[in-house]
Amino acid sequence: MVIDLTKNNSIAAIKNIDEDLALSYYSKLGLDHSSPSQDQLLLGDWIVRYCFFTQEDRRNLQGSYKMSAGVSIGRASQRFVSKYMYDAEKKILNEKKDLDSIIKEELTEYDKYVVADEEDKIQKEDTKNYLADMIKLTCKALADLKLGDEVASERYCTHKFKELVLAKIGRIDYEQMDTSVSGTKPKLVELKTKHRSKRKSDTKQGYSWIKGYLPKNPDMNHVRQCAFYWYATKKTPHLLYVNQDSYNVFTPDTCELLTPEYMEFLVQQDLITAKIRQNLVYLCKGNPFEMARLVPPPDFSGFMWKNISQEHVRKAASLWDNV
Secondary structure, X not given: OOOOOOOHHHHHHHHOOOHHHHHHHHHHOOOOOEOHHHHOOOHHHHHHHHHHOOHHHHHHOOOOHHHHHHHHHHHHHHHHHOOEEEEOOXXXXXXXXXXXXXXXXXXXXXXXXXXXXHHHHHHHHHHHHHHHHHHHHHHHHHHHOOOOOOEEEOEEEEEOOOOOOOOEEEEEOEEEOOOOOXXXXXXXXXXXXXXXXXXEOOOOOOEEEEOOOOOOOOOHHHHHHHHHHXXXXXXXXXXXXXXXXXXXXXXXOOOHHHOHHHHHHHHHHHHHHHHHHHHHHHHOOOOHHHHHOOOOOOOOOOHHHOOOOHHHHHHHHHHHOOO
């Protein structure tokens, strides 16, 4: 099958999408929703990870010590701060424990992370030395934000744009559920952790440690994530960055990127991106090999593929073998 985009019927198909047919194409790909994390991917990466790789493939992609540590910090702070935890749509009353007990359990969970190589092992072990401090600092930052007692974590945040056949779903790290606080809008908080990294140096060890950098301006992918949560909930976004000894919070009052006007702009830009992806899925009838004919491959030497096994890289690259 070769798609000729100059033919009138192809152009018409983009403008007049049959929703049931489009849903059937997405179903072939194993997709029933989109998400902020999907939106952050370049088109070639998205085709590989969500249209070509299976869910099992995605689960088997090698993580990193940073990802594992970030999960532990987020989960521990949620267990300490939040009154409710969500499992999909199910709202669960959180069984509170003292912070030291939570930290002990999370350090055990962190130990289960399987390193990719010797370099990853060294950085994993270093991170464990200050993981407890980062958990405590995150809890302090959340306390300083005065979220109150009615805090929930991991609630599904869903919105269905009329232009798209799939709903967009994300999960909020922390949000105020009490909307009765006088004079204030409920807050939502997105957490991002910054970890030490190893750099070559002239020391006896041959390397030194560089502290995780707290940004002066937020990462645009993180802002886009907050923008969707704001759009779907109308709660005030707070973007929290934490490293081993400090934290920084961006709000609409301190960062113009988080103002309603700019977030509305970002939501509309992401909607355009999602519509283009939908057009591609529809025109190619959910066939990732045909989609690859129209889109350049990812940069397999880039950051997104740094810790991915060669087996998965070769499989991803094979998508473009017959272009």
